[in-house]
Amino acid sequence: EVQLVESGGGLVQPGGSLRVSCAASGFTFSSNWMSWVRQAPGKGLEWVATIKQDGSEKYYVDSVKGRFTISRDNAKNSLSLQMNSLRAEDTAVYYCARGWGRSDYWGQGTLVTVSS
Amino acid sequence: EIVMTQSPATLSVSPGERATLSCRASQSVSSNLAWYQQKPGQAPRLLIYGASTRATGFPARFSGSGSGTEFTLTISSLQSEDFAVYYCQQYITWPWTFGQGTKVEIK
Numbered sequence: 001e002v003q004l005v006e007s008g009g010g011l012v013q014p015g016g017s018l019r020v021s022c023a024a025s026g027f028t029f030s031s032n033w034m035s036w037v038r039q040a041p042g043k044g045l046e047w048v049a050t051i052k053q054d055g056s057e058k059y060y061v062d063s064v065k066g067r068f069t070i071s072r073d074n075a076k077n078s079l080s081l082q083m084n085s086l087r088a089e090d091t092a093v094y095y096c097a098r099g100w101g102r103s104d105y106w107g108q109g110t111l112v113t114v115s116s
Numbered sequence: 117e118i119v120m121t122q123s124p125a126t127l128s129v130s131p132g133e134r135a136t137l138s139c140r141a142s143q144s145v146s147s148n149l150a151w152y153q154q155k156p157g158q159a160p161r162l163l164i165y166g167a168s169t170r171a172t173g174f175p176a177r178f179s180g181s182g183s184g185t186e187f188t189l190t191i192s193s194l195q196s197e198d199f200a201v202y203y204c205q206q207y208i209t210w211p212w213t214f215g216q217g218t219k220v221e222i223k
Contacts, residue, residue: 047212102150109159
């Protein structure tokens with residue numbers, strides 16, 4: 001059974017940093033593109049970042065470029081998102097998702113709240 | 117960035133009735149179009165990809181159609197478990213972008 005379990009969310013002050021992670025199981029992690037998608041409270045979905053199987057290609061939405069870094073550890077079946085210089089508008093549930101373009105499996109999400 | 121526009125924002129439908137949801141892209145996405153279903157407090161679930169291919173676990177009452185800039189999701193006979201928010205998403209050009217969603221509610 002495919003499982004994606006996010007962790008690391010919490011409350012952080014504006015300008016602060018946070019790292020969220022995703023533990024993957026039930027499939028060959030190293031063979032799949034992986035992504036982070038976020039959803040602000042009561043709002044729609046936004047694709048944040050995506051990373052190739054070997055980590056050699058990474059893509060970011062403009063609103064997070066230069067602040068967020070997506071990475072993966074294929075030996076540990078783990079995906080991460082390092083978030084720096086956080087802003088109030090980054091407050092959202094962050095989902096880990098599998099796949100290139102369209103994602104067939106999603107985690108349950110971890111809530112990141114940016115507030116003073 | 118490709119802008120995806122869904123209509124209507126809310127669709128009120130009685131159980132057993134047909135629901136038709138629309139999605140328009142600001143430029144052609146060919147058939148690189150997915151639909152997701154999201155229920156309150158849950159993660160999205162992939163429902164349709166390639167504009168018309170149903171994902172695993174969804175019954176035949178769900179169907180997708182269209183190509184280019186105009187797409188439709190049809191639920192032929194709404195069941196209680198189908199009341200949810202539905203999002204379309206293009207994946208021809210990064211950044212992948214979603215529509216704002218259509219909420220299908222009980223009439």
